[in-house]
Structures are given as C-alpha cells and as structure tokens.
Amino acid sequence: MSSPVAPLIEIFSSIQGEGIWVGCRQIFLRFAGCNLACSYCDTPRNTPRHCRWEARPGSREFILLPNPLTPQEVALKIRKLNPAIHHSISLTGGEPLLHTSFLLELIPLLKETRHGIYLETNGTLPDSLERILPLVDIIAMDIKLPGTANIEPCWQEHRAFLKLARGKYLFVKLVVDEDSKPEEIERALDLICSVGDIPLVIQPVTTPEGKTRLKPEKAITWQSRALERLTDVRVIPQTHKFLGHL
Numbered sequence: 001m002s003s004p005v006a007p008l009i010e011i012f013s014s015i016q017g018e019g020i021w022v023g024c025r026q027i028f029l030r031f032a033g034c035n036l037a038c039s040y041c042d043t044p045r046n047t048p049r050h051c052r053w054e055a056r057p058g059s060r061e062f063i064l065l066p067n068p069l070t071p072q073e074v075a076l077k078i079r080k081l082n083p084a085i086h087h088s089i090s091l092t093g094g095e096p097l098l099h100t101s102f103l104l105e106l107i108p109l110l111k112e113t114r115h116g117i118y119l120e121t122n123g124t125l126p127d128s129l130e131r132i133l134p135l136v137d138i139i140a141m142d143i144k145l146p147g148t149a150n151i152e153p154c155w156q157e158h159r160a161f162l163k164l165a166r167g168k169y170l171f172v173k174l175v176v177d178e179d180s181k182p183e184e185i186e187r188a189l190d191l192i193c194s195v196g197d198i199p200l201v202i203q204p205v206t207t208p209e210g211k212t213r214l215k216p217e218k219a220i221t222w223q224s225r226a227l228e229r230l231t232d233v234r235v236i237p238q239t240h241k242f243l244g245h246l
C-alpha cells in the first residue's frame with residue numbers, strides 16, 4: 001500500500017509565538033486545510049501548489065516543494081533543520097488532525113527533539129485525536145467562541161476532545177476580542193473546569209501588524225474571572241507578529 005500524502009503550506013524553524021511555551025524554538029509543520037472557517041483566521045484557505053521550506057532558519061529564502069508530500073519527504077526536510085536543538089516539532093495548520101493517516105506514518109520518523117511532538121489544534125476532532133494520541137506529547141487546544149470566530153458552536157466536540165487530551169501536557173487557548181460575549185466565555189470556563197484545572201491562555205485577536213483587538217480593562221477582567229476558577233491563566237497575544245517571525 002502506498003504512503004498517505006498531505007498538502008503542506010510550509011516547513012520552517014522559528015520561535016513559538018503563542019501559548020505557554022511562547023519563545024521556545026520549534027520546527028513548524030503547517031498543514032493546509034481546515035474543517036472550520038473562523039473570521040479571524042490568518043491561514044490561506046486554498047491548498048497551495050507548493051510547500052515552502054525555509055532551509056536556513058530566519059533567512060526568508062524558500063525552496064518550493066510540490067504538494068502533496070510523503071511522510072518520508074517531510075521527515076528528511078525536518079532532519080535538515082537540526083531537530084536536536086529544538087524544544088519540539090509543532091504540527092499546526094490549518095487543522096493537522098485532518099491528516100491523521102499521514103501523521104501516523106510521519107511522527108515515528110521524527111522523535112528527535114527535546115520535548116517531542118506539539119500539536120496545535122482547533123479541538124473539534126476527538127476521533128482523529130484518539131488515533132494519534134500516543135504519539136503526541138504536548139497539546140495546545142483551542143476552544144472556539146462561536147460569536148468571536150463567527151462559526152457554529154462546537155461545545156460537544158470540545159468536551160469530548162478535552163477529556164481525551166487531559167492526559168497530556170495540555171493547555172487551552174481562548175481567542176477573544178472586544179466583542180466576545182461574556183456568556184460564551186463563561187461557558188468555555190464551565191467546560192474547562194468540568195474536566196480539570198487546565199492552564200488557560202486568553203489570546204487577544206491580533207492583527208497582522210501586531211495590534212490587539214482587546215482593551216486592557218477587558219483583558220484584566222476576563223483574566224480575573226478565569227482566575228477565580230483556574231490556577232494558571234495568562235493573557236498572551238500572538239507575539240510572532242510583532243517580532244516579525246513567521
């Protein structure tokens with residue numbers, strides 16, 4: 001049987017700009033395609049004909065690899081980025097869990113970093129997560145506020161996902177802006193607390209220029225509210241945008 005293939009947007013080494021491991025050096029594997037269509041999404045919707053590979057980190061010089069790619073091709077490109085000096089390999093997107101057959105073949109070829117495999121996911125595909133869970137070390141999971149993302153609610157999917165993911169190093173990310181609905185934020189907190197005392201990152205919507213769409217008073221208010229129920233709650237914007245990193 002032939003290897004599964006996957007469409008990728010880019011492969012590069014850079015600095016994690018979001019969440020509780022912000023600042024860590026990672027290799028990023030950005031998959032094309034997503035099962036959602038959030039209004040604030042900054043990932044192209046169309047599958048590119050080529051995957052960009054930045055062979056020299058930070059150079060902005062890209063080698064174009066024709067899509068789709070095999071796990072063996074991707075593993076080779078990652079090996080050339082020196083995984084041993086990296087915190088982890090970030091599977092990001094798009095939604096990487098749309099490509100579980102590919103990941104089942106790829107991940108066993110990759111385990112060479114300091115902290116393993118870091119999955120960035122929208123947290124809506126629990127069945128797919130279950131398939132690759134033993135191969136993943138860290139999970140950065142979104143809970144989508146339907147009013148902020150302008151999508152249908154995913155509360156059931158998030159609940160099932162959280163229950164599976166809680167056995168890993170897990171944190172939840174909540175993208176909020178000035179108009180996020182208090183009742184949706186409360187519902188997200190209810191959901192997290194029903195599963196455990198999981199670290200939470202409140203992430204203000206950040207423009208490509210690095211400006212956030214959340215006033216300081218609101219950020220403080222939401223953090224206070226969450227800290228009444230959870231131990232570790234941080235407000236962190238998308239820092240890579242104002243640092244100028246990919």
Ligand code: SF4
Binds near residue numbers: 037122
């Ligand atoms: S889940 Fe992420 S990649 Fe998918 S549409 Fe929303 S922001 Fe974009």
